[in-house]
Amino acid sequence: MQSYTIGQAARLLGVSADTARRWADAGRVPTHRDESGRRLIDGRDLAAFSVEVARSAATGGAGDEEEPYTSARNAFPGIVTAVKLGDIAAQVEIQAGPHRLVSLLTREAVEELGLEVGVRATARVKSTNVHIDRA
Numbered sequence: 411m412q413s414y415t416i417g418q419a420a421r422l423l424g425v426s427a428d429t430a431r432r433w434a435d436a437g438r439v440p441t442h443r444d445e446s447g448r449r450l451i452d453g454r455d456l457a458a459f460s461v462e463v464a465r466s467a468a469t470g471g472a473g474d475e476e477e478p479y480t481s482a483r484n485a486f487p488g489i490v491t492a493v494k495l496g497d498i499a500a501q502v503e504i505q506a507g508p509h510r511l512v513s514l515l516t517r518e519a520v521e522e523l524g525l526e527v528g529v530r531a532t533a534r535v536k537s538t539n540v541h542i543d544r545a
Contacts, residue, residue, distance in 0.1 A: 411452055411453050411454060411528060412453040412528055412529055412530070413442075413444075413450035413451060413452055413453060414450060414451050414453065414456055414530070415448055415449070415450060415451075416430050416431050416434060416441075416449055416451070417430075418530075419439075419451050419456050421487070422456065422460065422487065422488060422489050422506075422530060423456075423459075423460055423463055423507065424506075424507030424508070433459075434449060434451070438459065439451055439455060439456065439459040440452070440455050452528065453489070453527070453528020453529060453530075454527055454528040455528075456489055456528060457489050457490060457491045457505065457527050457528045458491075460488070460489050460491065460505040461491050461505055461510075464505055464507070464508050464509075464510060484534060484535045484536065485532055485533075485534050485535075486504065486506035486507075486509055486511055486532060486533040486534075486535065487506060487530070487531075487532045488504040488505050488506030488507065488509070488511070488530075488531065488532070488533065489504065489505055489506075489528065489529070489530055489531070490502060490503070490504055490525055490526060490527055490528065490529045490530075490531050491503045491504065491505045491510075491527060492527060493520060493525055493526055493527060495517050495520065496517060497517070498516065498517055499514060499515070499516060499517060500514070500515055500516065500517045500519070500520040501513070501514055502515065502520060502525055502531075504531055504533045506533060511533040511535070513533060
């Protein structure tokens with residue numbers, strides 16, 4: 411299973427390394443140490459925590475966290491939080507800061523890319539139509 415440093419986790423969560431470190435110190439996300447003593451977060455733990463952070467932000471529970479990471483040029487770097495494989499097709503969910511993206515692709519593509527929960531991935535969006543609803 412892939413593990414992430416505090417700095418990598420912070421970038422994936424869209425917060426500063428200090429914020430990610432405080433969360434780890436408070437026990438909000440479990441860490442372990444590698445052979446050189448660096449704190450690491452298991453990919454599955456980070457995926458679950460990223461969903462929790464996004465839900466909290468969506469419901470106004472952001473607290474003292476910084477502004478969420480925003481996309482540039484329609485690229486959403488994040489972490490895979492769910493993979494549903496069918497016989498031919500697959501559904502992959504990525505949590506990119508406060509954004510949850512769902513992509514439908516072939517099972518073969520998922521397997522070739524090695525996509526599984528906890529793996530870092532970037533969702534790239536290209537659309538010819540953008541719909542806007544008035545609040």
